[in-house]
Structure formats: C-alpha cells, structure tokens
Amino acid sequence: MTEEDKLRTYRGKRHFDRTREPSGEQATRRQDAAAPAPGDEPVFVVQIHDASTMHFDFRLEVDGVLKSWSVPKGPSTDPHDKRLALPTEDHPMAYRDFEGVIPEGEYGGGTVIVWDRGTYRPMSHDKKKRPVPFGQALENGHATFELHGEKLRGQYALTRFHGREERSGGSAKPTWLLVRKATGEGKSTGEGKSTGEGKGAGKGGGTPDPRRARSVRSGRTLRQVAEAPDAPRWEPDGGEKG
Template sequence: MTARERLRDYHAKRDFGRTGEPRGRGAAVGDEPRFVVQIHDASTLHFDFRLQVGDVLKSWSVPKGPSGDPRDKRLAVPTEDHPLEYEEYEGVIPAGEYGGGTVIVWDHGTFEPLSHDRKGRPVDFAESLDHGHATFRLHGEKLRGEYALTRFRTGKDESWLLVKGSADHARRQGTPDPRRARSVHSGRTLAQVAGNS
C-alpha cells in the first residue's frame, strides 16, 4: 500500500483550502524512525501520539498524555494515519474543520523498535502493531526510555494502552498541565499559538 492510499482517510477529512495542515507530499524518510507528541485543544483537550511506520505517522489520541510512570496505563485511541510532515505541524485548525482547534508540538525525536518474537528475534515494527503489541525506546526531548502500545479492544471501539517500561528509571510524575506546556519548536503555549492565528 502506498502512502497516498494510507493517507486516504486523512485527506478525506480535511479541506486544504481552509486548513494549514500539511497535505503530505512525501517527506524524506530518515535512517531512524521519528515520533511526535502534540497537544491538541480541539472539542476535548488531548495529546496526539504519532510513530513513524514507513512513510506515514501511525497516530493515537491519548486523552491524559503519555506518562513517565510505569504505574500509569494511558488509554490510546487510534486515529487516521498522518503524513510525515505532520511532525512539524503547529498552528490553529479552523473551527468547523475536522479537529478544529490549536496544536503545539509537545515533544519529538527518534525511536528504536524493540519488538521481538518468543524466541527473541526482532519483529518488523509494522507487523508488531498489526499483531497488537509493540515495544519501542523513545529518544525525545521530554520522553525517554522504553514504552509499549498494547491493543486491548478491536473493532469499532478499538483501544490501546500506552505504558512506560518498568525497567527504566521512572520519573514518578504524570504529564504536565497541557495548558501550561510549551512547544519544543517555538516555546509557545497553546494560548500563545491561538493568539497568533
């Protein structure tokens, strides 16, 4: 399947004449896969967690955001694949558009796929996600260490859990207040980005 086919849902939900979101014209794929966590103040305030898988960003909405504490199991609801260029996106999606609201880049960086089979052999990352469990190590400005995504419900209400690995030294704290959080790109808060639109 091509990136264009994987982005069909993304394109169908957006009017690019109104929104400044990237169309997805084919960003270069680097040596190390990328991740981004965005704070999105839409109909509900939430975090969007995105992992590069091939030429798209697989995406989940995480209402409470990722945690550095292995005791926190965070709900992660899958959304449509996004283009690689979305890693850089920060701005205001106009009211009335899908996802209307303000977006900032809370964290970004690279990640290492860590998934393996029962014999300890590496498993393709896309395949591990298809099977419903993927482990990876994040190398971000704020998030570091091992995490896992595990699907616990399939079908129309597909749901996953995002959990920090217990082997790492845990930061015994949750995610900061998203309204006060600052972008790793611009240093601005949600209110500051919204005010400059």
C-alpha cells in the same frame, strides 16, 4: 498498501483550501519511505490538540506515514500509569512539524502545539527473541520501543486491549494502552526531562498539564499559539510563516 492509500482517510476528512495542515502531497522526509536507512532511526512526535476535547496525539513513523493515537490524558513517565490510546487515521510525515490553529468548523478545529519530538528505536521481538518489524508488531497488537525525545525518554509499549472498544463518532475503535516500561527494581529506563509542566502534573511529574505545557518547536503554550499572529503555521505550498 501505497502511501496514497494510507493517507486516503486523512485527506478525506480535510479541506486543504481552508486549513493549513499539510496534505502530504509534497515530498516526505525520505524519498524511499518504505523503511529508515540503516542507522537512521524513525521519528516520533507528541502534539497537544485543544479541539472539542483536549487530548494528546501520539505519532510514530511507520512505513512512510505517522501512525497515530489519541491519548486523552497524555503519555506518562510513571510505569504505574496506563494511558488509554485510541487509534486515529495515518498522518503524513510533514505533520510532525505542524503547529498552529485549525479553523473552527473544520475537522479537528482548534489549536495544536508540538509538545515533544525525537526518534525511537523499535524493540519488539518474537518468542525466540528475534526482532519483529515494527509494523508487524503493531498488527500483532503489541509493540515495544525506546523513545529518544526532548521530554520523553525510555522504553514504552503500545498494547491492543482485546475485548474492549471505545465508541467514537458512532463507530467502535480498538482500545490500546500506552505504558512506560519499568526495568530492574521497578525503575523506568531513562530519565529524560520532567514532563510535569506546572500544577496538575501526575505522580512525580509523570503527566504534563496541557494548558501549561510548552512547545518544543516554538516555546509557546496553547494559548500563546492561538493568540499570536506570527505563530508557525503551515502554508499550502509547503512553506511556513512565523
């Protein structure tokens, strides 16, 4: 499947003459988007999206696009937390930098901030301990990876939950779980920075409070981005202002 095909659903839901979201028609981060160069880890981004319902968007670079999941409660640093993750359409690589306000009435209308970003290392293996390509691991329904973010660090897993689907927009979506993995005597790998940004955080600061959380891109909260006219916003020609 070509990158054009992968982004068809994404583009079909948006009017790029009305929203500052990237269309994905500009050059992506890599001209050869089929796979990262040797030693060049793929990227991830977690965005907080204050739309009709508040949620986190968890995105991993896979084969030239950002594979995406909506995580209502956000990723947690506590291995005991199992976070529901609902797959959404693939997004263009340029979306990893998107922060701003999607106009009311447009698909996903609301404010978006870049809560965390970084790179990740695929860690999926088969029963014989041989590495499995990350895209294939997702197709198989279980993928493990290590995040190297500004807030999230350590091993995580995405697992498709067989036999259960969530209803959304009149259609059923596969249910996935996003979980922080534990190693040794129940301790999670890597410490990273605390994600407990203000009151409302989960156990041990494992879950961020979305309304108090700050962008790693601008240092602003959702409210500050929504109210600031100079907040970073995507320009249709590929430039930015703010």
